Amino acid sequence: MPTNVTPEYKKAKEAFQRAKDPAERLSCLKEMLRLVPKHKGTEHLQAEIKTRIKQLTEEIAGPKKGGARTGPVHTIQPDGAAQVALIGPPNTGKSSLHDHLTGSHAEVGPYPHTTNAPLPGMFAFEDISFQLVDLPPISASFMEPWMPNALQLAHAALLIVDLSIPGCVENTVAIRNRLEEKRISLVAKWRGTFDRDHLDAAGELDDKKSDSETAHFEDDEEIDDTFRIRLPTMLVASKSDLEWDRDEIDVFEELIGVRYPAVSISLKTGEGLDRIGPLLFQGLGIVRVYTKIPGRPADKERPYTLFYGETVHDVAALVHRDLAESLKFARIWGSAKFDGQQVGKDHVVRDGDIIELHG
Ligand SMILES: Nc1nc2c(ncn2[C@@H]2O[C@H](COP(=O)(O)OP(=O)(O)OP(=O)(O)O)[C@@H](O)[C@H]2O)c(=O)[nH]1
Ligand SMILES: [Mg+2]
Structure with missing residues (x-):
């Protein structure tokens, strides 16, 4: 309309x-x-x-004083370079992976529905960290009513599947459909570019079908698109130490018509675990920028993190809202033609840049 x-x-x-x-x-x-x-x-x-x-x-x-209390807030405020949600069918190893990467001690159990509330944890990678949010399972028969809320602020999702569980593919298709009904699309297209050597399957990074769906959506139903969320999704095939048939991934992709970037992992053998950090970094298009005060060396300890395509102005906004307003120029070491070059607000920053902001 x-x-x-x-x-x-x-x-x-x-x-x-x-x-x-x-x-x-x-x-x-x-x-x-x-x-x-x-x-x-x-x-x-x-x-x-x-x-x-x-x-x-x-x-x-916050919660009302005395009187009626509203339920717990299930949205988790993002922290670190990006928020990444761990979603998937029951018992696929989401909490095990969360615990391994963040040290969260997330509860792990050999039965479905062990997790019943969102749990954030920080996953350190090089000099930054990602916030991973462990979530309860989603299945064909059940999804927590607050799940769409919990996914509102995520930058990406790891869709964790255990292909040794019968029916896992069907359940995963159901997850996609359930979320779609709630206007959350699990898309294969990420902002950044993956190093293909890190992936099992690089995918087409969004197939033609979903591209045309998106275009159609934006042209004709702009209004309904307002609260739609597109979550860049990576397929994580867990428990690669167990017997499962790699063809299952093809069946899954055939069923949904999308090829997600995919990686297989095992907490038993350690396979694939060290790829998660670099893949998130690349896929999210993270850019680290180090600030310096004139006449002093750069603060190489704590970078500001941005996304690929963001500018000097965006760096200033991270440092201080007022600085974004008052910013006149910056000097930059790294992505400029020469060291210490003066650049304007719209200069696009690159990973590793050192920047001196002049307000
Ligand atoms: N063989 C094997 N078992 C694993 C691996 N990772 C997790 N598991 C087991 O899988 C079971 C489920 O693990 P959880 O981490 O609780 O799975 P979950 O996806 O969080 O489960 P829910 O919270 O119920 O959705 C546990 O018995 C784990 O020990 C793995 O890499 N290999
Ligand atoms: Mg769990």
């Missing part, structure tokens, strides 16, 4: 879709409500924006 939104509304919507900070998301939503054309065709959207404003306002305010 054509709703004729303005470019200003579109901008507010895009800012909302990028924002991971609750206060920022709330102000974007309010801006969207202000700018959305008010007519019959957008009534549904207006109502949804209002609901989201209400939910987020309550979430930011």
Whole structure:
């Protein structure tokens, strides 16, 4: 249904879709409500924006004093370079992997539905870390009602499957469909480029079908697209120490018509575990930038992390909101033509850049 939104509304919507900070998301939503054309065709959207404003306002305010308590908040505030959700059918080894990579002591059990609440943990990789969120299983017969909420702020997902479990492929197809119903799409396309040697299957990084679906969606149903989430997804085939048939992956891909980048791992033999860090780094398109104060050496201890394509202005915004406003220029060592070159706000930063911000 054509709703004729303005470019200003579109901008507010895009800012909302990028924002991971609750206060920022709330102000974007309010801006969207202000700018959305008010007519019959957008009534549904207006109502949804209002609901989201209400939910987020309550979430930011925290649990009510005394009286009725709202349930636990299942969205986890992102931390580190990116938030990565661990999803999959029951008993596939999600918590085992989470514990191994983050030291979370996530509960592991030889039976399904061991995990029943989201659990964040930090996974260190080189001089940065990723936030991995362990989640309860999703199956054809059950998904926690709050699961879509828990996935709102994730930058990517690891879809963990155990191909030695009968019915795993069917369950995984069901997961994709269940999430799709909730407007969460598990997509094969990632922002960055993988080093193909690290992958079992590199995939087509989004097949033609889903590309055309996306295009169609954006052209015709712009409005319904507002709260759709596209989660770059990597297929992690767990327990490679057990007997399973690699053809199962082909069956799965055949069924869903998408080829995700895939890697197989085992916690028993250690296979594939050291690939997860580099793959996340590459796929997410992480860029590390080190800041320095004029006349002093760079702080090489703690980089700021950005995503591929982000600029000097985005670095300033990470350092301080005011600095983003007042920024005049930067000097940069690394991606500029010569060391210490003066660059403007729109200069795209690269991994390893050292940057001196001048406000
Ligand atoms: N052989 C083998 N077993 C594994 C491996 N990783 C995990 N397991 C076992 O698989 C079972 C399930 O592990 P969990 O980590 O609890 O699986 P989960 O996906 O978190 O399960 P739910 O929370 O119920 O969805 C446990 O008995 C683990 O010991 C592996 O690499 N190889
Ligand atoms: Mg678990």
